[in-house]
Amino acid sequence: MRIPRNSVIAGVTASRVKKTIQSIGEQRAASTPELGSRLGLTEPKLSRTLLDLARQRFLVYSVHSQGQDWWTVGQGGLRLASARIGNPITRAQADRLLEGAVGAARAINADDRHAYLVERLAVFGSYLQRDADELGDLDVAVSITPKPNPPGRSLMREAKDRFSARSWSERVYAPYREVLQSFRAVGQSLSLHALEEIAALGCTYEGVYAYDGEAGRELDPAAVAWPDEQKALAIEPDPIIIPMSPACIAPRPAPPAPTDPDAGRPLRPPDRKGAPASQLDLTVQHQWVQGYPVSEIRQFHASGLDAWTDDRLRACIANLYDAQ
Structure with a gap:
């Protein structure tokens, strides 16, 4: 299977989607923030893109856990992972x-x-x-x-x-x-x-x-003798599971933009080259988009957010809405 160079899938280059799918295959499942880091997307475009990929059977929605949506690879994603780009x-x-x-x-x-x-x-x-x-x-x-x-x-x-x-x-x-x-x-x-x-x-x-x-x-x-062609197995297509996650169907609007430019600085630098933000920043924003209050977002991260005030967290979230 070969995919033409410069092809686009769900608004993202096919080569980037392929690399993202391959990364899921190594760990079997990935959260929305992890996929956002690899796809170079933030909310609300991130979850809508993942939903589009699920409708095309590249991804399968798995579960909502710890304030995050989780995804596995669909049949279309398996084919894409082994495809050649060119x-x-x-x-x-x-x-x-x-x-x-x-x-x-x-x-x-x-x-x-x-x-x-x-x-x-x-x-x-x-x-x-x-x-x-x-x-x-x-x-x-x-x-x-x-x-x-x-x-x-x-x-x-x-x-x-x-x-x-x-x-x-x-x-x-x-x-x-x-x-x-x-x-x-x-x-x-x-x-x-x-x-x-x-x-x-x-x-x-x-x-x-x-x-x-x-x-x-x-x-x-x-x-000469050759291996017999077996009757091809009938493979049922992946079910298209439309997640009832607010991030996918009704994302929460951004909090008010900070008046102080320094207030919206990232919580941490990006973890990898090409990522729009760190895993922590993307996770906090994803949980906000799901509708969780800041107090509950703090509970998901134990003491990991103690260094930042509620205003600082909201400011960081607001800035990520513009990182499209």
């Missing part, structure tokens, strides 16, 4: 990439420095639509297996020894990753997948390269 390619470019992938497979199989061999190579996706002149990318499925050892040699041990300076876990997987890297060097528009997984998902594919490691020779792709 311009489409022509069929001629895809043909050249496929030639390069087959060439990479032959080079890997002929080089005893590699501990793995490429047993099968197939194409699937938009490349099989013969009337399509523009493709998102070239989807290639590959089956990789350990090479037979020549007499008196252990190709796997030799390959691991080349990475002796790395940690034990890196050495274990380095020979496999080395093979994958050879394919990725063919071009950024080549999207690599495991053949067995593609078959299990029911994807239609076409074999383009086959190799017999024991005999050490190429085979006719049309004359």
